[in-house]
Amino acid sequence: ADKAHDKPDDELVIGMSFQELNNVYFVTMQRALQEAANDMGASLVFTDARHDISKQINDVEDMLQRGIDILLLNPTDSVGIQSAVLSAHDAGVPVVAVDAQAEGPIDGFVGSKNFDAGYKACHYMGEQLDGKGKVAILDGIPVVPILQRVEGCEKALGEFDGIEVVDKQNGHQERSTAMNVTENMLQAHPDLAGIFSVNDVGSLGALVAIQSSGNDVKLASVDGNPEAVKAMQQPNSPLIAIAAQHPATMVTQALELAVKKYRGEDSPKEIPIDVTLVTADNAGDFHW
Amino acid sequence: MNTSASTSDVNSKPRRQRRSRWSRLVHSPVFFPLLGFIAVFIVMALVNDNFLLPNNLSNVARQGAIIGIIAVGMSFAIFTGGIDLSVGPVMALSGTIMAGLMAGGWPPTVAVIVGLLLGMAFGAFNGACVAFARMPPIIVTLATMGIARGLGLIYTGGYPISGLPAGFAFFGRGEVLGIQAPIVIMLLVYLVAYVVLHHTAFGRYVYAIGGNEEATRLTGIRVPRFKLMVYTISGLTAAIAGLVITSRLMSGQPNAGTGFELDAIAAVVLGGAAIAGGRGAILGTLVGAMLLAILNNGLNLMGVSPYLQDVVKGGIILLAIYIGRGRNA
Amino acid sequence: MNTSASTSDVNSKPRRQRRSRWSRLVHSPVFFPLLGFIAVFIVMALVNDNFLLPNNLSNVARQGAIIGIIAVGMSFAIFTGGIDLSVGPVMALSGTIMAGLMAGGWPPTVAVIVGLLLGMAFGAFNGACVAFARMPPIIVTLATMGIARGLGLIYTGGYPISGLPAGFAFFGRGEVLGIQAPIVIMLLVYLVAYVVLHHTAFGRYVYAIGGNEEATRLTGIRVPRFKLMVYTISGLTAAIAGLVITSRLMSGQPNAGTGFELDAIAAVVLGGAAIAGGRGAILGTLVGAMLLAILNNGLNLMGVSPYLQDVVKGGIILLAIYIGRGRNA
Amino acid sequence: MALLSLEGVSKSFPGVRALHDVSLSVEAGEIHALLGENGAGKSTLMKILCGIHQPDSGEILIDGHAQHFSSYRRACAAGVGIVFQEFSLIPGLSVVDNIFLGREPRNALGLIRHGEMVDKACALFERLGIDIDPLIHVHHLSVADQQFVEIAKALSLNARVLVLDEPTAPLTPTEVERLFAIMRQLRDQGVAMVFISHHMEEIFEICDRVTVLRDGEYVTTLNVADTDAGALVEQMVGRRVDNIFPERQTPPPADDIVLDARIRMAGRKHTDHIQLARGEILGFAGLVGSGRSEMALAMIGAHPVAERHMRLEGEAVTLKSPADALRRGIGLLPENRKQQGLILPFTCADNISINHLERFQSPAPFISRRREQAATETLMDRVRVKAPGSDTVVGTLSGGNQQKVVIARWLERGCRVLIFDEPTRGIDVGAKSEIYALMKTLTAQGISIVMISSELPEITGLCDRVLVFNHGHVVATLAGDEIKASTIMTHATRQISLDHPTGATDDAAATMEHAS
Numbered sequence A: 001a002d003k004a005h006d007k008p009d010d011e012l013v014i015g016m017s018f019q020e021l022n023n024v025y026f027v028t029m030q031r032a033l034q035e036a037a038n039d040m041g042a043s044l045v046f047t048d049a050r051h052d053i054s055k056q057i058n059d060v061e062d063m064l065q066r067g068i069d070i071l072l073l074n075p076t077d078s079v080g081i082q083s084a085v086l087s088a089h090d091a092g093v094p095v096v097a098v099d100a101q102a103e104g105p106i107d108g109f110v111g112s113k114n115f116d117a118g119y120k121a122c123h124y125m126g127e128q129l130d131g132k133g134k135v136a137i138l139d140g141i142p143v144v145p146i147l148q149r150v151e152g153c154e155k156a157l158g159e160f161d162g163i164e165v166v167d168k169q170n171g172h173q174e175r176s177t178a179m180n181v182t183e184n185m186l187q188a189h190p191d192l193a194g195i196f197s198v199n200d201v202g203s204l205g206a207l208v209a210i211q212s213s214g215n216d217v218k219l220a221s222v223d224g225n226p227e228a229v230k231a232m233q234q235p236n237s238p239l240i241a242i243a244a245q246h247p248a249t250m251v252t253q254a255l256e257l258a259v260k261k262y263r264g265e266d267s268p269k270e271i272p273i274d275v276t277l278v279t280a281d282n283a284g285d286f287h288w
Numbered sequence B, C: 001m002n003t004s005a006s007t008s009d010v011n012s013k014p015r016r017q018r019r020s021r022w023s024r025l026v027h028s029p030v031f032f033p034l035l036g037f038i039a040v041f042i043v044m045a046l047v048n049d050n051f052l053l054p055n056n057l058s059n060v061a062r063q064g065a066i067i068g069i070i071a072v073g074m075s076f077a078i079f080t081g082g083i084d085l086s087v088g089p090v091m092a093l094s095g096t097i098m099a100g101l102m103a104g105g106w107p108p109t110v111a112v113i114v115g116l117l118l119g120m121a122f123g124a125f126n127g128a129c130v131a132f133a134r135m136p137p138i139i140v141t142l143a144t145m146g147i148a149r150g151l152g153l154i155y156t157g158g159y160p161i162s163g164l165p166a167g168f169a170f171f172g173r174g175e176v177l178g179i180q181a182p183i184v185i186m187l188l189v190y191l192v193a194y195v196v197l198h199h200t201a202f203g204r205y206v207y208a209i210g211g212n213e214e215a216t217r218l219t220g221i222r223v224p225r226f227k228l229m230v231y232t233i234s235g236l237t238a239a240i241a242g243l244v245i246t247s248r249l250m251s252g253q254p255n256a257g258t259g260f261e262l263d264a265i266a267a268v269v270l271g272g273a274a275i276a277g278g279r280g281a282i283l284g285t286l287v288g289a290m291l292l293a294i295l296n297n298g299l300n301l302m303g304v305s306p307y308l309q310d311v312v313k314g315g316i317i318l319l320a321i322y323i324g325r326g327r328n329a
Numbered sequence D: 001m002a003l004l005s006l007e008g009v010s011k012s013f014p015g016v017r018a019l020h021d022v023s024l025s026v027e028a029g030e031i032h033a034l035l036g037e038n039g040a041g042k043s044t045l046m047k048i049l050c051g052i053h054q055p056d057s058g059e060i061l062i063d064g065h066a067q068h069f070s071s072y073r074r075a076c077a078a079g080v081g082i083v084f085q086e087f088s089l090i091p092g093l094s095v096v097d098n099i100f101l102g103r104e105p106r107n108a109l110g111l112i113r114h115g116e117m118v119d120k121a122c123a124l125f126e127r128l129g130i131d132i133d134p135l136i137h138v139h140h141l142s143v144a145d146q147q148f149v150e151i152a153k154a155l156s157l158n159a160r161v162l163v164l165d166e167p168t169a170p171l172t173p174t175e176v177e178r179l180f181a182i183m184r185q186l187r188d189q190g191v192a193m194v195f196i197s198h199h200m201e202e203i204f205e206i207c208d209r210v211t212v213l214r215d216g217e218y219v220t221t222l223n224v225a226d227t228d229a230g231a232l233v234e235q236m237v238g239r240r241v242d243n244i245f246p247e248r249q250t251p252p253p254a255d256d257i258v259l260d261a262r263i264r265m266a267g268r269k270h271t272d273h274i275q276l277a278r279g280e281i282l283g284f285a286g287l288v289g290s291g292r293s294e295m296a297l298a299m300i301g302a303h304p305v306a307e308r309h310m311r312l313e314g315e316a317v318t319l320k321s322p323a324d325a326l327r328r329g330i331g332l333l334p335e336n337r338k339q340q341g342l343i344l345p346f347t348c349a350d351n352i353s354i355n356h357l358e359r360f361q362s363p364a365p366f367i368s369r370r371r372e373q374a375a376t377e378t379l380m381d382r383v384r385v386k387a388p389g390s391d392t393v394v395g396t397l398s399g400g401n402q403q404k405v406v407i408a409r410w411l412e413r414g415c416r417v418l419i420f421d422e423p424t425r426g427i428d429v430g431a432k433s434e435i436y437a438l439m440k441t442l443t444a445q446g447i448s449i450v451m452i453s454s455e456l457p458e459i460t461g462l463c464d465r466v467l468v469f470n471h472g473h474v475v476a477t478l479a480g481d482e483i484k485a486s487t488i489m490t491h492a493t494r495q496i497s498l499d500h501p502t503g504a505t506d507d508a509a510a511t512m513e514h515a516s
């Protein structure tokens, strides 16, 4: 991917492989990308790996076979995706990783600061809890960005002496599972003061459980899913903080970066996207 | 059992010995599942202080209700010697359609009816492939599993559907006589299934088809028709579960129910059914579903690490089946 | 098979009639799967310009290799009338253990052998539950599926294991005589499986157990021992798939293989096997696995939207089974 | 000293005492008959001998040495072979594979020497004079051929003790003769054989001594030469059974046609015309594989046909499935009870009531268990099923009793036409005469019966008219005095000039020539 190409914009074929496509976050990303592609007059093909790394590699190989010029890669696993990156590299197709890092000779990375996301959300929650109380973590699929959010959260909570992490359970980033697991956590710890959910699909399930239990539990999360943002604007909402990501910005920046690479122009190696802490105060202004 | 009776009068007409109540209980397909359930229940109660709280017990039942309801249709399929892998996506599809219609302004009753009919139609399609086209159930429902999942995602575009009318929350969050609606719905479904299986001719045919399909056909039973009904029922119960889950989450989730088919199968087999068909009890399935629910709940309550939970849960399922084995072989 | 020996003395005995080659082909269990495969192949070739490129064809074969290898063990299980749902997590577990050992400084050969032995041990455990404790395969392997998944996650703490020695890349990315290593490994596995199934007594017993377990037992064959072997083989092929995938990804992925059991079952059934056991051909399974691979590849090449892919794939599987039905009923 | 002796063998199953203190001894070169009613314990005793069941008490002695057979494998190793009453073949394997299953000849690499197996099988078949493709899959074979494969399998063991549990049940007289020839040959080689059959004439033709069991207990052992059928039957059932066939009555008017069927089987050129009069018993006679069962299945819509025109009491009916037939009042009692008749996991009661459940609805659609139970128990008594209770699982009954359960299913179904395909296969003499009487009662009620049987006495003793099948077609219709065994055989074995669609037919013709 070092030499410059000169196809006009409207002949470009952009390929993007998503780790999943039944989460509003990624769907938002996909739609933003589609718009950007339309604006350029380029065509877009995309695939859904469903969190299966071997499927994702197959998808990439197939897209390369189909003759894409640019590859945006949202890996479900940063390490495992390496062979897809290599294939793209060998085919002379620039690769930009989006949302999660990818190992191998990539041409750029655009992603949220996931550690920061966990840190910010949990730090705010710690403050709101006056630095004390029992907190539980609603975990998700064990992939690097999720694990980093948990680490960030744990770091933030560790800064409050009065806060104790009493439970960590897996809601599988699926709404009904998250709901059931939260119900059980509330049962095991009736005095629970706060919950951190690794993403908004989980927090929306947790919210149902908290609200129907009637317990006073504060909920913090990551993503910025419109449904969650709307829920936090309700009076006395348990959901107090979301470390919001910017999927549309992320993907359009990634596309720009990739096109620059494709044209052989100068481009940054990495564009970290800041997360915004959304709370009840600024929720009205936030949208993806 | 009574051996003396069987050697009595040789020449006159043979005697008809009825089994004792106790022997009937021990030989009932529900006995061993119940034993396993009680054992796990006691352990969980001893290990967790919170387990026996009435609040938690109703938690457990409510959490088990979704799989419990799906497992009813699965039981019908398994009793006939078939299987239905499409239940999870059919549940999700029916639920999202209900949500979509309501979000589009249709009255909840109409939306619910359409959703249930859709589940039945999907089940009937499975049934038609199995019964009339004589295709193996496992592959038919594997294929329609993908089809239902895809249709659900196409319908919603990957977004969950929210903005449902408040009244619709009743099915997931309401109460009837102090019992939570999902539990009531589940019990109703089991009641109907019990009556159908044990007190109607159709129920007998379900077991007969599983016991020996060829013999059942030759004796003049319309096997294809009843198989069609069985898969339609499975579609219906999946759709009922879709109703409950959609109402509980107050949103239509196109990707809900992944892996539910395996949980439902586990409930049926834990309930003492033979996977080859012909043998099993619907109340056993209820016990199996509740066993899975207390496992999930109890392990959560104990704060067992999520990764370890899979291991422990698998081990307990093995143990439960081991205790009740031989009946299932 | 040796036809000459049996056609020899035609005159002394009235009939030693052998079917014609054509009739044998049509009646072979591989015939209809092959027909379906060719049909889909032709369609894909017509629709996609890129499909027939040699590069793409070897893509397809390599992509199908993982499921293809797993499906061999699944075939053994299904031919005996059983099933093995634990293949995906066993694959992942074996792969991560190999990766973990290598990352810990063990030489690749040792790590690979330990990983393969671990897969076999896991399979043997399944087999022991099925064969000696007489528990139903579907629930045993459902439980051990959870156990294997949990163990893999515990071992890695959820993080993939990387930092493998470069030489290890051979199994996933290397070439032998110009053919990619995963394809070579897959073909070797099929070759061995073919010989075992068709030219050894053990292979006969596999089909016999599936055809009529009770009668096989009565004949004096040690059914439990052979069932144990069958599940051990399934564990082994899962571990071989784990080797390939780990080498291909150059990292141990504890989450890999989710849902692979269903793909492997689909490959076996598409290959013409009866799910009830006793009938099926290992080459059919190969055809089935490749059919799934060209479906995935072709739909991607056509740029069909991911949601629609599920629907189309499900539809084509239904169609393929419909064409070959009756043989599987 | 006897080659084989069983001493004081007892065996109980849950709820059933199958055997109590039974003894039996067989000399080398002896054919020893084992007689007893259905459920008397014959098969159980033989399964104990072969290590399939373990006795509760008692001993097995071979050459005077006590043996403990913990499995059939052990018994085989000690030189005991058995032809099971229920088929033990694997349908999906070829004939050779079945014969050598578990004893495959292997080469140094552990691979099967397939050619050797085929050669051995051919040699074996030649010795037995049977004509079966050793490479064909067993599920393609007719019941009789499967039986010969079973026999070949047992013989291939070169056993010193050979048990034949009702081997003749699915065979026609010619084939029985062939089997007997083989048995005589083995007797001359010094093999000790136990032969179980419900056919008295077979006992007298082939056996040296006979042991009678009644209700799991030893009754007596006699030299066959010193006794007669009547006496044996009396020992078996504990009472005299004089004439097993009911009195012949004047045949019903042949012009009151209930069922008129014109059927052309798939792949055949000619249409067969079958007419069944009210209240008659119409026999289907023919050799094994002559197509009688196929015709029966076609008549209830369970077999694909090229053409089928049926008239029931003058009204044209289309029967697409057995359910259609049932609705029109046509029922079939199929020939293979395990595969086509019984629902094995069901209890006796459930098996009997399965096709007339609507009768026990009160209120509809709910079934009254009590009424169902009462009705099924009455039926079980009528056909004298020997079972601990109506809630006994049918799979644990003896073969003959299972057959009776299938028969009972049809008695109260209210059919106009009943097709009985080999209804007395494996049924003891006493029960047989009861079934014959039952059939007569049914015909007296105006029910018409088609009776398929490979036992000529049954056909001649019972039927008002007989259709003879040959090569899948009806080749003769016999009535009144024409119904004689010799006439039937002449038609059944006559070389007919039909178009033979397959090579198999040529072979069958060759076999028949050989037989006649």
Ligand SMILES: Nc1ncnc2c1ncn2[C@@H]1O[C@H](COP(=O)(O)OP(=O)(O)OP(=O)(O)O)[C@@H](O)[C@H]1O
Pocket (backbone or CB within 6 Å): D013, D014, D016, D017, D018, D036, D037, D038, D039, D040, D041, D042, D043, D044, D045, D085, D386, D396, D397, D398, D399, D400, D401, D426, D428
């Ligand atoms: N596995 C079993 N479990 C329970 N009862 C059994 C079992 N096998 C046989 N029996 C019972 O033992 C008794 C003897 O059966 P057996 O099969 O030996 O009879 P048989 O003399 O061979 O009869 P038939 O002439 O009908 O074949 C019967 O009452 C039968 O129900």
Ligand SMILES: Nc1ncnc2c1ncn2[C@@H]1O[C@H](COP(=O)(O)OP(=O)(O)OP(=O)(O)O)[C@@H](O)[C@H]1O
Pocket (backbone or CB within 6 Å): D140, D141, D142, D143, D144, D145, D286, D287, D288, D289, D290, D291, D292, D293, D294, D295, D335, D454, D469, D504
């Ligand atoms: N030896 C054989 N090999 C292959 N096919 C056979 C053989 N004998 C019979 N058949 C097939 O079986 C069918 C007829 O069998 P069917 O069972 O109807 O005859 P049947 O007269 O009832 O004989 P049976 O006494 O075996 O029941 C025909 O299709 C015939 O081709």
Ligand SMILES: [Mg+2]
Pocket (backbone or CB within 6 Å): D042, D043, D044, D085, D165, D398, D399, D400
């Ligand atoms: Mg018997």
Ligand SMILES: [Mg+2]
Pocket (backbone or CB within 6 Å): D292, D293, D294, D335, D421
């Ligand atoms: Mg017949």
